[in-house]
Amino acid sequence: MLHLARENPRWGHRRIQGELVRLGHRIAPSTVWKILHAAGLDPAPRRTGPTWREFLTTQAEGIIAADFFHLDTITGRRLYALAFLEHRTRTLHITGVTAHPTAQWATQQARNLASDLGSRVESLRFLLRDRDSKYTASFDAVFEAEEMDVLLSAPQAPRMNAHCERVIGTIRREVLDHVLIMNEAHAGRVLAAYQDHYNRHRPHRSREQRPPDAQEQPWGVHDFKARKLVRTRVLGGVINEYRYAS
Template sequence: MTYRRASKRPHLNNTDRFLFVWLYRVGRPKVSMELRTLIGEMSRANRLWGAPRIHGELLKLGFEVAQSTVARYMCRRFGAPSQGWRTFLSNHADGIVAIDLFILPTVAFQILYCLVILRHGRRFWVSFGVTSNPTAEWISRQITEAFPWDHAPQYLIRDRDGSYGSVFVRRLCAMGIRDRPIAPRS
């Protein structure tokens, strides 16, 4: 069984096709050049503003534009947005201390653990301790003995060893030292 049209399809001439093409526009409306320059000026004048903030300000001014469009027409910033690790170390070298816990095998095939504390500014050994059983309490006591009174550094760099524990982190916070663990598996 086949279905047939009751009436035939109308034939379109070139004028009709041009009219349909002109009326049928796909996508979002074009963004005016004035709005593009305004978005660029706002992003250059306010470096800390991102696309959501500029989008909100444009909505307050009465411009109906999508946030993705604002992000597309913002001026591009080259370079890292924040300081890198090398810059951080050079800027704060006098206030940085590194701590590490490593293994010392003995002649009798026993294992001892050595804790080393170094100052980065002058590459100075602050303290070291040796034990056969490192605990978080022992490590936090070593930190307290290494930095008495108000000689504590600003930052402490350490690895993500499980032996440091929450007691050690709380002791650092109490002394006013900011903990900076390094990346895992580095």
């Protein structure tokens, strides 16, 4: 009974009693109420709403998140990039790099993303972003035109956009901490190369170690001794990719 209540926070005591009866347990609604009350669970029809983590999990297929991150060149010039991450597939989109991230620039990146997504944008229902002033009404309008709702994270609450924060940390650890960025054009090439690696090759635990672009694991190799292992150096060897030669 308590297991049902915790797994279904929107069920009231009568809904739980009905499920138990369907399973063959003859129990009175009042008894269900007393047990829930004794366990500290409010038996009201909606005890609590879903947590933010539960919401992100259940709605993952329809969420794309956005976040800015910065990087510095060897001359000390600060650049900014805008990243989007599709929650369901973990597909990464780094839409551009600039030294002057204006609201107009951000809106253009949103338009570029919508164009790149093509028909895939129809599967998205929510844009998750923070309250940065560069996200203006025109930025939101790009996504609202695709019938998406804009979700705002709370002020100074990076965990509410945890997936984007995590991928930005990954970009830093795997690339930016190991590459000297020369200028804006160089930053764009480096991030584009990493995006390609991330989407096409890098395994993800949440996807059973598949990269975002892979629908299934390539389990076709059986005779490993007869196949030659090939290494591909990405960004001059900062990242290595491995595959068996065909």
